[in-house]
Amino acid sequence: MDDIKTLTLAGALEGLRAKRFSSVELTRALLDAMLPSQRDIHAFVTIDAEGALAQAAEADRRRAAGEDAPLLGAPIAMKDNMGVAGQPCTASSRILEGYVSPYDATVAARLRAAGAVFLGRTNMDEFALGSTTQTSGFGPTENPVARGCIPGGSSGGSAAAVGGGLALAALGTDTGGSIRQPASHCGIVGVKPTYGLVSRYGIVACASSLDQVGPMTKTVEDAALLMDAISGHDPMDATSLAVPPTRLARLWGEPLADRPLAGMTLGLPKEYFGDGLDPEVRALTEAAARRAEALGAALREVSLPHSDYGIPTYYICMTAELSANLARFDGVRYGARVPAEDVLGQYLETRARGLGAEAKRRILLGTFVLSSGYYDAYYNRAQKVRTLIRRDFEAAYAACDLLLAPVTPEPAWPLGVYQDDPIRNYLSDVLTVGANLAGCCALSLPSGRTAAGKPVGLQLLGPGLGEPALFRAARALELR
Amino acid sequence: MAGFDIDRVALLARLRLTEEERARFGGQLETIVAYVDRIAGLELDGLDATLHGHDAGAPLRADEPVPGLPLEAVLGNAPARIDDEIRMPRVVE
Amino acid sequence: MEYEVVIGLETHVQLKTRTKMFCGCGTAFGATPNTHVCPVCLGYPGALPTLNGQAIRLTVMAGLMLGCDIAERSRFDRKNYFYPDSAKNYQITQNGAPLCLGGHVDLPGGRRIRLNHIHLEEDVGKLTHRPGCSGVDFNRGGLPLMEIVSEPDLRSPDEAIAYLTALREMMVYAGVSDCNLEEGNMRSDVNVSLRPKGQEAYGVKVEIKNMNTFSGIHAALEYEIARQTQALGQGRAIVQETRRWDPDLGETFTMRTKENAEDYRYFPEPDLPPVILTQAQIDAWANDLPEAPAARRERMMRDYGIPEYDAGVLSADRALADFFEAAAKRSGNGKLTSNWVMAEVLALTAREGTHVKDSALTPEALGDLLRLLDAKTINGPTAKALLPELFARGGDPAAIVKERGLAQVADAGAIEPLVEAALADNPKVVADYRAGKQAALGFLVGQVMKRSKGKASPQLVQQLLRDKLA
Structure with a gap:
């Protein structure tokens, strides 16, 4: 058995195909690492060891029978907001305790069809509301790389599982940075695909016009493998684009050229390098830019003039959609119910008991910005500012192929700080919300570590359906 | 921030808040609303709103029935049932 | 003071589709509760709506029948309110940009009632009330409804019924809806107000919710007009409110007043991109119109x-x-x-x-x-005798007539002996006829027809009888 901590998805598939190890052996090795780590890292909400081993055995039987499939026998961790038929799906909220998903999310169905094994369900900020994985209804997750620090969030469980060597690869969701930011804090690769490229069907909705599912992996190649498996049009999602699945992994069929970024222009958005940027993060990002230049890319400063309005716009749009999306959690049709004398009492008690503080705060904000008398000043204006932000990106991509920027203004902060300071938390999304508001693609890949050993990520952003260029650049800039 | 009536908003959202939450969230939300209010100064006349994640239109589905969920799955997930229905406290219109 | 009645209707018509508005569940009426449901129409975590193209087509056809402008770009919105029959605690409807704009319904008397718009939305589930609790059945949740909103152009309960009758006729005709009232296929909210005759400004309106029989709507309007007339006559103001019609008591009751009106917080449905129709698509659907x-x-x-x-x-x-x-x-x-x-x-x-x-x-x-x-x-009686057989079993009339020799006999020479025989066998009737009893002739015609086994031409028989008895 290879070193499970460093084994990549591509490496595992190669080992499975060469029959150097079986899926059961691989799954058992991961479970052996996962189970004890639950005490401190707590990357998972649910681990179904028996179920995972049964799926692994089935994959081994298929392979023994001469079958193959793109991910046959590869264990993948799923964020707890993705439905897998027969498994609980709580989005780390107490209000969904007892709910068993009767259906597969489209991404789960596609992974299943590709032969993947569902390893376990990863912890997250409740309903993906947060950037720390401290708002989970089932207890926080700790950063396995920068111990004592937050793993980031909301896909912090997936990031910790992959970064801590507890899973080969995972899926996360990104509404305002929830894949890229924890990937950055845990030293892994995380992709926020173009809006509509990956189906949202079966994903517990956070903010519908911003949510996207994406891979969280140890390498860019692994991310490409997962993108190819989960992307492409889905008739069950009306916002799914009419495009075929990506074919990104085939990039690795050719050796990397000497100057792989020749002919590519990378834009450095000056607003993303402002005063609030941590000096070590700045240094690592600038070093990455210089590497890109050495690899043949042309660098160019660009401007996203409405960046300052990103956070206000994001928190109006996302909370408005969220307030409606979370209205269905009422204890009527599924999940936890707190009985009461009358219907109103049942709603009030169920939601008071089942929802955490951050969910309540954001529901209140979203309800407010949509309410009579405030709709025009907040919701309506924010939708127009979103147009300005989108145009900023369109203008930038007219002048360059991709943007290069930091992912977060600072490395992972220690557990326990800023717990009840919402604005401070919201500002950690300042460099990531733009891609969601504009609907374009972005990814985070490691750019190095701080002197204290905390991972730092580099963000690459591309236009809508710009994934091929994005992955080409990420492959070239990946640290080896 | 004028007009943030937390009790009205909480009732609309069907959230019962404790006195402590009411005070804490009330204060935090006023700060947040003041913060997001910075979009108030922008000149937005004549701009279209961005309402979706992209510009494509909605595809139209063929009108062909597909099987739904078995009754036992529906009632099994419901916290309470009565006969084949989902049980609720008596609804008074 | 004399008052003029002002009525506007919001009529929900269930579209004749095989599947629901936003999911592939079937639409059959009367199924076991909660058997036509799926993650989408139950509002399960992660479920997303998809648009039923047939519902869009039928609504466009209805709009074309009613002279509406069809929007090439329309949109769905979320209407937020908590209620146990609502699976998501918001209803997907069209608030800001409906599919059909304007239009009209012409009443038989020639009056034209203008429409404001037609929009599409989803139905809610059904609540049943039991001792000590209620039950929810989501089979009906998500059925496609078209809401036809009239301008306040109607001036009497009779006109309101004439409008609904005309609307129903057209919708059934175009195959847009079955408009089966017992199954709740056509339900109306009624807005009614009074204003002094000659005054242009509208009075304060009252809305009566969710009625599905025409007689109920008529009775509720009569009651409400009388109530408002009395109130105004006594100098009391009308309160803007929503009322409920109780058909058993024959009265309307306050449901909620304007001050307690819900704040629905409508906003564009982010899960559904806009519906974009090309003129070519609309024209193709127009060709399908009867x-x-x-x-x-x-x-x-x-x-x-x-x-x-x-x-x-x-x-x-x-x-x-x-x-x-x-x-x-x-x-x-x-x-x-x-x-x-x-x-x-x-x-x-x-x-x-x-x-x-x-x-x-x-x-x-x-x-x-x-x-x-x-x-x-063939003669009339033969044709009448054959019809029930054709109705029950079908067949080719010409072949049947030929096979059974049913062709009528119109030859006076062949009928005359039968006339003679009938007269000879019925002397009393002949005497009655001659005494002026005209009905006696019919009996004699019958007697001759019987003797011809129904094949004689009745006109010829009558003529021959008259001649003989003259």
Whole structure:
């Protein structure tokens, strides 16, 4: 058995195909690492060891029978907001305790069809509301790389599982940075695909016009493998684009050229390098830019003039959609119910008991910005500012192929700080919300570590359906 | 921030808040609303709103029935049932 | 003071689709509770709506029938409110940019009632009230509803019913809806206010919610107009409110006043991109439209020379009108065909409790039968005797007539002996007739017909009898 901590998805598939190890052996090795780590890292909400081993055995039987499939026998961790038929799906909220998903999310169905094994369900900020994985209804997750620090969030469980060597690869969701930011804090690769490229069907909705599912992996190649498996049009999602699945992994069929970024222009958005940027993060990002230049890319400063309005716009749009999306959690049709004398009492008690503080705060904000008398000043204006932000990106991509920027203004902060300071938390999304508001693609890949050993990520952003260029650049800039 | 009536908003959202939450969230939300209010100064006349994640239109589905969920799955997930229905406290219109 | 009644209607019409508005669940009425449900219409975590293209098509067809402008770009919105029959605690509807704008309904008297718009939305589930609790059935949740919103152009309860009748006729006709009132396919919210005669500004309006029978709407309007007239007469102000009609008590009751109105927080549905229709698509759907009932009535009067009443009855039922037109073309005699469809065929369908389209009688068979009658090959009684058989079992009238020798006898030489025999056998009746009892002639005609086994020409028999008795 290879070193499970460093084994990549591509490496595992190669080992499975060469029959150097079986899926059961691989799954058992991961479970052996996962189970004890639950005490401190707590990357998972649910681990179904028996179920995972049964799926692994089935994959081994298929392979023994001469079958193959793109991910046959590869264990993948799923964020707890993705439905897998027969498994609980709580989005780390107490209000969904007892709910068993009767259906597969489209991404789960596609992974299943590709032969993947569902390893376990990863912890997250409740309903993906947060950037720390401290708002989970089932207890926080700790950063396995920068111990004592937050793993980031909301896909912090997936990031910790992959970064801590507890899973080969995972899926996360990104509404305002929830894949890229924890990937950055845990030293892994995380992709926020173009809006509509990956189906949202079966994903517990956070903010519908911003949510996207994406891979969280140890390498860019692994991310490409997962993108190819989960992307492409889905008739069950009306916002799914009419495009075929990506074919990104085939990039690795050719050796990397000497100057792989020749002919590519990378834009450095000056607003993303402002005063609030941590000096070590700045240094690592600038070093990455210089590497890109050495690899043949042309660098160019660009401007996203409405960046300052990103956070206000994001928190109006996302909370408005969220307030409606979370209205269905009422204890009527599924999940936890707190009985009461009358219907109103049942709603009030169920939601008071089942929802955490951050969910309540954001529901209140979203309800407010949509309410009579405030709709025009907040919701309506924010939708127009979103147009300005989108145009900023369109203008930038007219002048360059991709943007290069930091992912977060600072490395992972220690557990326990800023717990009840919402604005401070919201500002950690300042460099990531733009891609969601504009609907374009972005990814985070490691750019190095701080002197204290905390991972730092580099963000690459591309236009809508710009994934091929994005992955080409990420492959070239990946640290080896 | 004028007009943030937390009790009205909480009732609309069907959230019962404790006195402590009411005070804490009330204060935090006023700060947040003041913060997001910075979009108030922008000149937005004549701009279209961005309402979706992209510009494509909605595809139209063929009108062909597909099987739904078995009754036992529906009632099994419901916290309470009565006969084949989902049980609720008596609804008074 | 004399008041003018001002009424506007918001009518929900369930579209005739096989699947729900936003998911692939079936739409059959009366199924076991919660058996036509899926993650989408139950509002399960992660479920997303998809648009039923047939619902869009039917609504566009309804809009075209009603003279609406069809929006090339329309949109869905979320209407937020908590209620146990709502699976998501928001309803997907069209608030800001509906599919059809404007339009009108012409009443039989010639008055034109303007429409504001038509929009699409999803129905909610059904609550049943039991001792100590309620139950929810989501089979109905997500059924496609078209809401037709009129301008406040109606001036009396009778006009409101005439409007609904015309609307129903057109929707059934175009195949847009079954408009089955018992199954709740057509439900209306009624807005009613009074204003002093001659005043332009509207009075304070009251909304009466969710009524599904025309008689109930009429009675509720009568009650509400009387209530408001009395209140205004006593100098009391009308409160803007939503009321509920209790058909058992025959009264309306306050549900909620304007001060307690919900704040629905409508906003664009982010899960559904806009509906973008090309003019070519709209034109293609327009080609699928049947002729409007009123236009068809006019044309049938012209083409077949039938009276307005007949044309009205026939055109009100698209399948019946289709049957009539096919039969009339076959028989070559529109007036005769109309008489037979109106009298004989409808009597048979009423007796059998069926529709002619579901019987064995084809329009071709009826046309052939009437052609035989028109050509005097068979007589009226023979034709009438054959009809129930064709209705029950079908068949070719010409073949049956030939096979059974039913062609009528119009040869005086062959009938005369039968007349003589009938007169000889009934001296008393002959005496009665000669004493002035005209009815006696009918009996004698019957006697001759019987002797001819029904094949004699009744006109000829009558003429011969008169001659003999003169």
